[in-house]
Amino acid sequence: MKSKYRNLLVLVLILSSLTLMSADFPQWDVPADAAIVKNPVENNKMAVEEGATLFKTQCTACHGALGKGDGAIASANLTTDAFQSQTDGAIFYKITTGRGVMPAFKTLEKESVWKIIHFLRSFGKKTTDEIKKHAELKVTLIENDNADNEVLAHVNIVLKDGKEIIADNVKVGLYVKRYFGLLPLGENLYTDSNGDIKVSVPADLPGDTDGNIIIVSKVEDSECTPVEQTNTVKWGISTAETEWGKTWKSTRALWRTNDKLPFWDYILYFGITIGIWIGIIYVLLLVRKIKKLSDA
Numbered sequence: 314m315k316s317k318y319r320n321l322l323v324l325v326l327i328l329s330s331l332t333l334m335s336a337d338f339p340q341w342d343v344p345a346d347a348a349i350v351k352n353p354v355e356n357n358k359m360a361v362e363e364g365a366t367l368f369k370t371q372c373t374a375c376h377g378a379l380g381k382g383d384g385a386i387a388s389a390n391l392t393t394d395a396f397q398s399q400t401d402g403a404i405f406y407k408i409t410t411g412r413g414v415m416p417a418f419k420t421l422e423k424e425s426v427w428k429i430i431h432f433l434r435s436f437g438k439k440t441t442d443e444i445k446k447h448a449e450l451k452v453t454l455i456e457n458d459n460a461d462n463e464v465l466a467h468v469n470i471v472l473k474d475g476k477e478i479i480a481d482n483v484k485v486g487l488y489v490k491r492y493f494g495l496l497p498l499g500e501n502l503y504t505d506s507n508g509d510i511k512v513s514v515p516a517d518l519p520g521d522t523d524g525n526i527i528i529v530s531k532v533e534d535s536e537c538t539p540v541e542q543t544n545t546v547k548w549g550i551s552t553a554e555t556e557w558g559k560t561w562k563s564t565r566a567l568w569r570t571n572d573k574l575p576f577w578d579y580i581l582y583f584g585i586t587i588g589i590w591i592g593i594i595y596v597l598l599l600v601r602k603i604k605k606l607s608d609a
């Protein structure tokens with residue numbers, strides 16, 4: 314019984330010290346000449362979104378998706394007034410110098426760090442609800458007879474009270490699905506003042522055997538809930554018609570299934586397999602013979 318209580322006490326001690334560790338970090342002084350450095354990167358939507366992407370990959374593990382310091386490793390809260398009252402220069406100094414568990418991000422390009430700082434400012438301005446605006450995505454596929462076909466994506470934002478607003482300047486990703494990964498149909502796409510973004514789809518994309526391609530549309534804005542939609546259209550070139558498609562179908566292609574395998578390949582395969590097994594069994598028999606001889 315007694316040891317049970319002792320274990321409990323140890324557990325409580327460990328947990329409380331962990332929470333204490335996460336609650337407060339000692340004051341972190343920044344040299345005056347570092348603190349006055351101005352952010353050289355223009356604060357626009359594109360910079361903020363690039364910063365958001367970098368933050369997601371490099372920082373959320375410790376700082377959490379919303380910068381509250383509640384990631385897998387306890388770290389500093391970046392949403393507090395105390396944090397936000399610092400200059401960009403001071404924050405830059407801390408990110409590139411590091412302290413304790415906080416790594417020094419020396420290999421990140423300077424420009425990238427400044428962009429992350431633009432993004433960090435959004436934590437101060439907005440409440441969690443505002444950061445996660447509910448986005449709705451409507452995709453229209455426009456078929457053009459004489460020119461490239463087009464994808465029109467329209468984004469709406471639905472507010473908490475059910476009201477819908479036009480989502481201008483929202484980051485959208487438009488892609489064509491490939492065997493591995495996604496082929497972007499454009500770089501840095503943002504909706505216009507009507508909430509629309511339009512891209513054209515090249516006519517020479519390889520599709521499946523029927524010429525189908527899959528269009529993937531996503532709302533990728535750091536201020537919105539992620540939404541994704543896929544549409545299948547017959548806008549690609551049928552693979553059956555291409556050189557590659559013909560190879561795929563040929564009898565001797567390595568990736569064909571058993572039904573297309575030539576008979577001689579079976580004989581060869583089983584012949585080699587059986588041969589190897591006979592060899593192994595022969596060696597085992599020899600070993601047994603040696604053992605018998607030494608026992609005698």
Ligand code: HEC
Pocket residue numbers: 338339341368371372373374375376386387388389390396404407408412413414415416418429
């Ligand atoms: C391995 C965990 C970890 C990662 C990854 C990490 N941090 Fe930190 N960060 C910390 C910890 C822990 C602290 C508190 C350090 C201290 O004050 O001693 C901290 C502190 C900071 C501070 C100073 C906070 C203050 O109160 O002034 C900033 C700014 C910061 N991190 C930004 C970033 C950014 C930006 C990234 C990604 C590029 C990042 N961190 C990645 C763990 C991490």
